[in-house]
Amino acid sequence: MNLSPMNFILLPLMLLLIVIVIKFVGPIIRTRVSGVMTWKRSFIFAGIYLGVLILLVPVLSMLPDKDYIKLIDNRVEAFGLSHTNIDNFDFLNHLPTEGSLKKQQGIYKISSHTFKIDTNKLSFIFYEPNLNGNYRIYVKRKDVDDGEIGVSTYATTQLVGGIDFTKLILPPAVSFQKGTLSFRAPSRQTLDFKQFKNDFTVDQFKLQNYGNLVGMSASFGSQIIYIRVPKSMEINKGMYSDQIQMISGT
Amino acid sequence: MSSNEVNLLSISLKQYFYKLKANTGLLNRLIITQMLALFFSLVGANGMMSSGNGTVSVSVRTYSASIAIVFSILWITTVAILLTTKQYKKMEMTLVGNRMSGNLSDVVLLMTASVFAGITSSLVGVLLRVIMYFTFDRSKMVFDGFSLTVSDLLLGMVVAILYMGLVSAMGYLVGMLAQDNIAFLVLIPIAIFGSFRVYNNYFFAQSIYRFYVEDVSLALFALKVIITMIIIFGVSMPLSNRMEVGK
Numbered sequence: 001m002n003l004s005p006m007n008f009i010l011l012p013l014m015l016l017l018i019v020i021v022i023k024f025v026g027p028i029i030r031t032r033v034s035g036v037m038t039w040k041r042s043f044i045f046a047g048i049y050l051g052v053l054i055l056l057v058p059v060l061s062m063l064p065d066k067d068y069i070k071l072i073d074n075r076v077e078a079f080g081l082s083h084t085n086i087d088n089f090d091f092l093n094h095l096p097t098e099g100s101l102k103k104q105q106g107i108y109k110i111s112s113h114t115f116k117i118d119t120n121k122l123s124f125i126f127y128e129p130n131l132n133g134n135y136r137i138y139v140k141r142k143d144v145d146d147g148e149i150g151v152s153t154y155a156t157t158q159l160v161g162g163i164d165f166t167k168l169i170l171p172p173a174v175s176f177q178k179g180t181l182s183f184r185a186p187s188r189q190t191l192d193f194k195q196f197k198n199d200f201t202v203d204q205f206k207l208q209n210y211g212n213l214v215g216m217s218a219s220f221g222s223q224i225i226y227i228r229v230p231k232s233m234e235i236n237k238g239m240y241s242d243q244i245q246m247i248s249g250t
Numbered sequence: 251m252s253s254n255e256v257n258l259l260s261i262s263l264k265q266y267f268y269k270l271k272a273n274t275g276l277l278n279r280l281i282i283t284q285m286l287a288l289f290f291s292l293v294g295a296n297g298m299m300s301s302g303n304g305t306v307s308v309s310v311r312t313y314s315a316s317i318a319i320v321f322s323i324l325w326i327t328t329v330a331i332l333l334t335t336k337q338y339k340k341m342e343m344t345l346v347g348n349r350m351s352g353n354l355s356d357v358v359l360l361m362t363a364s365v366f367a368g369i370t371s372s373l374v375g376v377l378l379r380v381i382m383y384f385t386f387d388r389s390k391m392v393f394d395g396f397s398l399t400v401s402d403l404l405l406g407m408v409v410a411i412l413y414m415g416l417v418s419a420m421g422y423l424v425g426m427l428a429q430d431n432i433a434f435l436v437l438i439p440i441a442i443f444g445s446f447r448v449y450n451n452y453f454f455a456q457s458i459y460r461f462y463v464e465d466v467s468l469a470l471f472a473l474k475v476i477i478t479m480i481i482i483f484g485v486s487m488p489l490s491n492r493m494e495v496g497k
Contacts, residue, residue: 014293018286033278042274046366049281053373060376060398063383068393134305160301160308163392169306189306194386196395197296197314199375201409202402205468220303 069193071162107224111153111171119179122149122229123236124244127184134185135172137225139235140247149176150228159219163193171223183225258351265345265355270362272341276329280367283325284374287318291378313382315375319410322371326414329363330421334429334490353487360418368411372403405468412475416462419482426489 037045124137153171157164170186198206229235237244291313300309332338333356342352379396428435445456465471 014290037275037278039271039274042278046274046277046281050366050370050373053370053377056373056376056380057400057403060379060383063380065393065397067388068391068396069389071392071394134303158306161299161310162394163310165308185305188302188304191306191308191390193308193310193390193392194382195310195312195392196379196382197312197316198395198402199314199316199319199372199406199410201316201319201372201413202406204409204463204471205405205466220301220306 069163071164107154107156108166109152110155110167110169110223111151111174113151113174113176115149115151115176115181117147117149117176117179117230117233120230120232121179121234121236123180123238124240125180125182126240126243127182135183135223135225135243137227137240137244138247139227139229139244141231141233142228143231145230145232147230149181149230149233151181152226152228154224154226156222157219160193161195163195165191165193169223172225174225181227258354261345262351262354262358265342265351266358266362268345269341269355269359273329273359276325276332276363277366280322280325280363280370283321284318284370287315287321287371288374288378288381291315291317292381313378315371315378318374318378319371319413322367322410323414323417326360326363326367326418327421330360330418331425331428331435333359334422334425336429349490350487353483353490356422357483360422361415364414364418365411368414369407372406372410375406376403408468409471412472415479416475419479419486423482423486423489426486430489 151174153174155166155169155171158166158169168189168191170189172186173184175182175184197203235246296314296316297312298309300307302308339352376398379398382391382396424434424438427438462471462474465474
């Protein structure tokens with residue numbers, strides 16, 4: 001268990017507060033309350049407390065379950081998806097088409113852009129140095145000269161403790177100006193999830209729960225930038241010739 | 251059934267009701283304890299893991315009502331020890347009865363307290379969920395685990411009651427031993443916690459711990475706990491008989 005800096009300060013403060021309450025405030029309250037809290041009132045108070053807690057059970061069951069994050073239902077699928085990695089695909093022999101990416105389990109489209117071209121030449125700029133490490137770029141020529149460049153971004157499944165946060169991952173910002181396709185990696189994203197765990201009294205009797213299979217391990221995938229260009233477009237890879245792969249055929 | 255047995259049971263029952271009325275303040279303390287546990291559960295969370303790469307940092311905070319159960323276990327321990335103190339034993343002297351009836355009424359009182367604490371501590375989990383529903387951003391909350399089935403709730407209650415009963419029996423025994431020699435009150439907790447610091451899975455105390463905690467069969471677990479409770483209370487009662495009158 002990690003203690004955040006805030007908790008690190010709050011915890012001793014709370015303990016100090018508890019000691020003060022028990023030592024000084026408690027006896028004062030006790031002497032005043034003892035006169036008021038007869039055994040009958042204490043029983044009634046305890047009964048009301050129990051009654052309110054019991055009433056909360058149907059209240060909880062009636063609360064709508066929308067807006068929540070849901071864990072992947074199929075455990076085996078989750079385990080498989082968490083290990084889906086672009087590196088596992090045999091790209092050199094079977095370079096992806098957009099159709100194959102759509103069908104590929106564990107890969108999701110996270111953004112799509114279409115740009116009208118004003119020139120027949122295309123060059124690239126990557127603004128972030130780490131862009132190349134996390135992204136793979138594929139360029140495919142279309143069968144026709146339709147005057148449009150299509151840029152789609154795909155991401156492999158990103159899991160943490162069974163939570164699929166792939167769809168929350170921000171794609172790189174893509175822009176096209178004067179024959180140059182620019183990519184800017186998003187600023188570092190921070191995602192903070194909250195998960196409710198069973199009490200230890202219940203966990204003891206739940207065999208091999210979900211968490212044991214997928215665990216609290218995190219799996220960060222990569223992203224594919226898939227660029228479709230008109231048939232006769234002249235492409236200048238420039239300094240990015242190692243990162244950009246051309247796809248031929250369909 | 252002899253008239254002596256009838257008398258013992260009826261006297262024990264009378265003592266039990268008397269003690270129940272006299273100790274209602276302890277219920278208020280339990281409620282305060284559970285509210286404190288609820289506050290800690292909400293503010294501190296039970297655990298957190300974080301991970302990240304160059305572009306994204308992900309953290310998962312886990313919440314549960316386990317703290318409420320642990321705090322309630324601590325409460326029942328103090329209640330069990332309190333019942334063996336001179337101050338509480340003096341209360342019995344105003345009643346008609348003997349050591350045995352006093353002990354039996356203590357046991358029934360502890361079982362009643364265990365049932366109340368076990369039920370309410372498990373239900374604090376429901377309260378925690380409802381508070382989280384209305385105060386936290388649901389788009390960042392995981393539904394699985396947040397939803398609670400009635401069977402899981404009942405299971406949690408039963409197991410919590412059994413744990414409370416077991417711990418109260420242990421607390422009662424420690425309290426009885428402490429009445430004989432106050433050093434036991436310090437030595438026994440030190441021996442228990444110290445033994446858990448020994449990194450040996452086959453160490454006696456750890457084996458006992460695993461005997462209960464690692465049991466995945468509810469029926470077997472309940473049987474183990476009930477038998478242990480009977481043994482512990484059975485050992486505690488003769489100990490109190492050995493005490494001087496008025497001690």
